[in-house]
Amino acid sequence: MVKHLKRLMILLILGVSATMTQVSAQVSSKDFEGLLLEIILQPSTGNPTGSRVFSDGRYEFLSDSQIMVASDGSSTRKAVPLKWREEYVFTASELTELKKAIGDANLPSLEAVYPATGQTSNASTMTWRFLVNGQVKQIVVEGYPINKVPALENLYKRFNQIHKAPKASSVWSVWTKAGVVKRTINADVSSLDFLRPVMQALFTPNPNSPNTGMLALEPQTIILEIAWLEEGQEIERTRLYADGRYVEALGAEEKLVTTLSLPQLLDLLDVLETIGWDQLPEPVTEPPAVK
Numbered sequence: 001m002v003k004h005l006k007r008l009m010i011l012l013i014l015g016v017s018a019t020m021t022q023v024s025a026q027v028s029s030k031d032f033e034g035l036l037l038e039i040i041l042q043p044s045t046g047n048p049t050g051s052r053v054f055s056d057g058r059y060e061f062l063s064d065s066q067i068m069v070a071s072d073g074s075s076t077r078k079a080v081p082l083k084w085r086e087e088y089v090f091t092a093s094e095l096t097e098l099k100k101a102i103g104d105a106n107l108p109s110l111e112a113v114y115p116a117t118g119q120t121s122n123a124s125t126m127t128w129r130f131l132v133n134g135q136v137k138q139i140v141v142e143g144y145p146i147n148k149v150p151a152l153e154n155l156y157k158r159f160n161q162i163h164k165a166p167k168a169s170s171v172w173s174v175w176t177k178a179g180v181v182k183r184t185i186n187a188d189v190s191s192l193d194f195l196r197p198v199m200q201a202l203f204t205p206n207p208n209s210p211n212t213g214m215l216a217l218e219p220q221t222i223i224l225e226i227a228w229l230e231e232g233q234e235i236e237r238t239r240l241y242a243d244g245r246y247v248e249a250l251g252a253e254e255k256l257v258t259t260l261s262l263p264q265l266l267d268l269l270d271v272l273e274t275i276g277w278d279q280l281p282e283p284v285t286e287p288p289a290v291k
Contacts, residue, residue: 032136036098037159038129041144044122044207046258047082051159052129053098057090059163094162101158102130105151107137116143122207128152145204160190171227174277175217184283192284194275201268202240209263211270219243223269240268 032038038052040062050062064082090098107130116123126144130137141149168188174181189195202224217223221242228236237249244260260268 032129032131035129035131035136036095037102039156039159040127041204042125042127043258044124050084052084053090053095055095057092057095058086059088059090060084061087088163090163097162098159101155101162105155107132107139110139110149110151112138113140114142114147114149116147118143118146118208123147124204145200146206146208157196169229169232169283171229172277173222173225173227174272175221175223176273176277178278181277183277183280186283186285197271198268198275201264201271202238202246205260205264206267207264209261209267211263211266213262213266215242215262215265215269217242223265224272240265 034055036053036055038050040048040050042048047064048062052060052062054060062082062084064080123143123146126141128139128141139149139152141147141152169184169186170189172183172185174183185192185195189199219242222239223242224238224240226238227234228238235250238246239249239254240246240260242265244262244265246257246260247254248257249255
């Protein structure tokens with residue numbers, strides 16, 4: 001499930017930082033032979049993440065860590081060099097659907113760069129690349145996710161829905177005013193529209209959120225915990241604490257991903273509250289009605 005979780009975060013970059021300069025240096029014309037789509041997200045701090053698909057169906061993910069699952073089902077995180085790694089292969093029908101989605105985006109009508117507007121000092125830069133008639137077409141969206149391009153947002157949504165992960169599930173433990181509510185999601189979360197605002201608030205929080213208020217919780221209180229499973233086997237947990245720490249956990253080991261500000265935490269709590277977790281069926285197998 002980790003690979004599908006990371007696909008959700010969307011992805012791609014120009015050389016904005018020293019780290020990204022190293023990644024860009026790895027890219028040559030050979031890397032783009034048969035490319036259909038590449039997306040990289042470069043946050044204001046830390047390493048980028050990315051996804052790309054080739055015409056033969058190969059799906060690759062850009063990351064600096066791997067999840068290692070032992071024969072006994074235990075999982076450990078292994079730090080690895082930042083590079084592209086193959087994760088799975090799109091089927092012929094999925095490739096056809098992806099090509100149609102790319103065509104529907106009307107790439108010739110899109111600008112090469114969409115500059116950020118307003119104050120977006122902590123926002124990300126998202127870069128899209130396509131191979132069109134043998135030439136690489138690049139589109140850069142600065143100040144993401146505040147600055148968005150509708151055609152690319154629609155393509156991103158369709159991209160995340162095309163590949164169906166077999167037997168993907170997750171267990172959500174959500175803090176509410178009435179107590180912690182736990183629900184099992186027996187579906188790829190990227191296919192459930194009611195979870196999209198939650199994922200966006202967690203993975204691409206608004207760096208300029210105007211949300212104000214207080215959060216009267218102990219710092220160690222877990223606001224949201226997601227256990228990700230593949231084929232019924234837990235391989236990782238996403239955990240968000242009341243002090244803003246967003247971590248990925250394997251057993252007792254936690255890796256800090258980022259720290260959300262108080263306004264960003266309040267944004268996430270507002271989104272979680274709209275869902276009505278205690279009213280959801282157990283398990284959730286299809287999109288419920290959102291309040």
